Amino acid sequence: MAQKPSIPKGTRDFSPIEVAKRSYIINTIKFQFVKFGFQPIETPSFENSDTLMGKYGEEGDRLIFKILNSGDFLAKADKDAYKNEDSLKLTSSISEKALRYDLTVPFARYVVQHQNELEFPFKRYQIQPVWRADRPQKGRFREFFQCDADVVGSDSLWQEVEFVQLYDTVFTALQLEGVTIKINNRKILSGFAEVIGEQDKLIDFTVALDKLDKIGEQGVKDEMLQKGISEEALKKIQPIFGMKGTFNDKIAILHTILETSEIGKKGIEELQFIQKAISEMPLKTAVLDLDVTLARGLNYYTGAIFEVAAPNTVKMGSIGGGGRYDDLTGIFGLKNMSGVGISFGLDRIYLVLEELDLFPTTVSAATKVLVINFGEDEAMYGLKAVQKLREAGIAAELYPDAAKMKKQMNHANKRNIPFVILAGAEEIKAEVYGLKNMVSGNQEKLSLEDLIDTLK
């Protein structure tokens, strides 16, 4: 029985032009990663479940794709869970492996497992797919690529400086000018919680603050009050709702808010270090901006927090993000390994480049010339030219069948092949090839040598 073919929801087929455009973005990022001294690693698509479970919170655990054990998996199933038909409890006894959920936890695992082979600070990049059983929606997929660069083994702030430069360099190379690199620091957020005397509510506080963009000042305040943060506390941090102006203007406001907080002042110092370095080495097309509402996965980051916004002309969520996490590898038993890294959001960058028409027209290295097939002798004569053209680096093809000329010309047109070669008995005798420009319609007869020169 023939099946109506389809793919699982949240997954995608990529056509040749889509692969070409994605490769253009990936190769641009990769090229800059290498220039910045990052080295590639790759880790398996699935990890032992132990490696992943419990690393992303309860919600994350739910969204991890689990792989069913092979063979008679029920033989080892948890008896109680089986009797009670408890899916959640049964899972770990019938599934030992799971698809990776991000590249950061596998990277931490890699660093610990290979620590004796690595030279620290270790700068690695990794561009691989990840999988999440999230509900699919516009721009959110169950399989998508992450493009990460991280350094592990040094807490130097020069790395934060270089990551800002890396973002700027990559987006400039992609001709995506005018992105905003937002920066914040976990220590600023801790400072806020400290000055309002609500250290124990740091998470509630920052989760609410992070929503300023979406729900506005009053919405944030309402949520904070609801979470038990006092009116008095809100008054103390009132200035953060009105932060405007330059990076330095905002720093000045932070100084007044955080003057009594040691950790807050440390955060300011770190931000200033980065800002000073960037002002001495101006960015090419991006803008560095301080956004004290930026939190991202707060429990994760301990220092700098980054997020990149697309140019104002495009409506799009963040196209990149990252930050510093002081104990990346602790979960796997290797303490005191500070890490800092950033990620590029491939799918969203793709949509932005598409919307702004920024993909180069040459993005797909497609076939340049098609030999029209007039029959066995002509095909052989044509294929000899094809072989020489390929040796000269030109993508060339022979139409495989001696079909009607019109069909073959249509094939060239539909595939946007700009030239065709026409060679019949006459050309074979004269040892030339007819070359037709499919755009201009011009036609000329050329020796093999001239043919190669013309198409080069």
Added chain:
Amino acid sequence: MAQKPSIPKGTRDFSPIEVAKRSYIINTIKFQFVKFGFQPIETPSFENSDTLMGKYGEEGDRLIFKILNSGDFLAKADKDAYKNEDSLKLTSSISEKALRYDLTVPFARYVVQHQNELEFPFKRYQIQPVWRADRPQKGRFREFFQCDADVVGSDSLWQEVEFVQLYDTVFTALQLEGVTIKINNRKILSGFAEVIGEQDKLIDFTVALDKLDKIGEQGVKDEMLQKGISEEALKKIQPIFGMKGTFNDKIAILHTILETSEIGKKGIEELQFIQKAISEMPLKTAVLDLDVTLARGLNYYTGAIFEVAAPNTVKMGSIGGGGRYDDLTGIFGLKNMSGVGISFGLDRIYLVLEELDLFPTTVSAATKVLVINFGEDEAMYGLKAVQKLREAGIAAELYPDAAKMKKQMNHANKRNIPFVILAGAEEIKAEVYGLKNMVSGNQEKLSLEDLIDTLK
């Protein structure tokens, strides 16, 4: 609790140098695929189970990795199978998706699903990982890449000719000279079965014949007798055990064996077409050889069968294979779509290049120069040079911490970084950079401009 980190058996972490070597092979193949007119597609890592199950035989079904449904998967579990603790029967009710097992079935699914967007003949290449729950052993992994090129929509033999040229071109580009491209044709095998009157035993016959290399002539004959093929039949095909000499010598022998078989003679004709074309356009470094014992997945192939053997100096199984299958997309309801394709065995090619020491020394585009960090001012001065070097296309790094000089020099050495930049207060004042060659030990002071020129 810290976990001892490990990865699932049969999977691999790839270190920077391994990624670089694999990328070198993949990029070489990809470059030739494009020159031959193949276009890239990508399909999801997991497919609906329906798409994969039943396409690879019972053994294949067992080796497909199944993904457990998310959430309360037991809610939809098959009641009877659950009660009987029948793993096999239960699977389809608790798992809807599975990791792809090869690239051919997903390609067939892609062609049928997107048939209205595609221009035929459609030449696609696809380089992606596949997963098999096989028992891991030396050179056999549970996650590995396949590199496939196929044409669908034409039964022209010129495509077989071009695939032979493609193999030759790729292995020549990899400097792997002296591979043997073995060719056979399903019609030859059918012809053998016909002339000995054992058409119904075609599979048994070819499975036994395929083992000639391993178990020798007597072993093959014993197996055939065991399968019920008569002594008389064996006598008729005796000449195939002694086939030696050139391609044409073997063709001559085939003519005598198969003179009464129409299908056999068609097979000879096809082989001769390919051989004639290749003799007019000689291969660069490979040898085309006729191997009538070659069967591979016989039920699959209907015309040409290919297999590539590494040079004689290396002990290694086949490093590539493929063939023609006349009804590629029939399983998904699209009839009469002839396909032909080949595959490159990435892992084995890697091992062969490693053994023969054929990886270029420049394979890893690693960092060329490291700036030694003497403190904040010097680091800033150094990073300015790093920025300019990167803009000039040179991979450059700043050591992030002002660590002891010896530690930083060791870092450069361990990472095989060939140059370091030394710039202290004196150099800053004179607006120069000290450049040290880590191999020769030579040191010179250069302006930023000269520094860039020297490192370029």
